[in-house]
Amino acid sequence: MKRSIVAAAFTFALTASALAQIPNADEIVRKAAWDDMEIVTVELLDHHFVPKDLKLKAGVPYRIILKNTGEQDHFYTAAEFFKEAVAWRKVQVPRPGGGEIRAPYFTAIEAYKKGGQIELFLVPVKKGTYNVVCTIGDHEEKGMTGTITVE
Ligand SMILES: [Cu+2]
Numbered sequence: 001m002k003r004s005i006v007a008a009a010f011t012f013a014l015t016a017s018a019l020a021q022i023p024n025a026d027e028i029v030r031k032a033a034w035d036d037m038e039i040v041t042v043e044l045l046d047h048h049f050v051p052k053d054l055k056l057k058a059g060v061p062y063r064i065i066l067k068n069t070g071e072q073d074h075f076y077t078a079a080e081f082f083k084e085a086v087a088w089r090k091v092q093v094p095r096p097g098g099g100e101i102r103a104p105y106f107t108a109i110e111a112y113k114k115g116g117q118i119e120l121f122l123v124p125v126k127k128g129t130y131n132v133v134c135t136i137g138d139h140e141e142k143g144m145t146g147t148i149t150v151e
Pocket of ligand 1: 047075134135136144
């Protein structure tokens with residue numbers, strides 16, 4: 001009986017830490033070499049992502065440009081990656097006429113149809129493979145899925 005309580009507590013601790021945000025995200029963002037950041041573009045089409053499978057290096061600052069070149073609005077949602085694997089600097093819509101948003105993490109990012117562009121500034125921290133999906137209507141069934149792998 002006592003042993004199973006310990007095991008349950010241990011399992012809970014593991015689960016809790018597995019769901020945590022990156023604890024020292026602010027420091028990681030502050031110390032990252034943003035002048036040398038890598039720039040990658042992900043295209044959102046009707047109905048797939050290009051590239052479908054994105055590979056990123058842990059510890060490297062990135063500007064990930066999400067560009068919608070389709071006829072419909074699309075989400076690039078990677079909930080687990082966004083919340084648990086990344087130190088966020090910001091999300092921005094470029095100049096002119098854009099702006100930026102800073103937050104501990106984001107849960108969903110949408111780029112509007114025909115040229116909508118939104119950019120993610122982040123440092124991947126936690127290695128692993130994370131799912132990406134467009135959550136609009138039947139887009140997932142039509143093929144709007146992918147992965148982000150942090151190596
Ligand atoms: Cu979509």
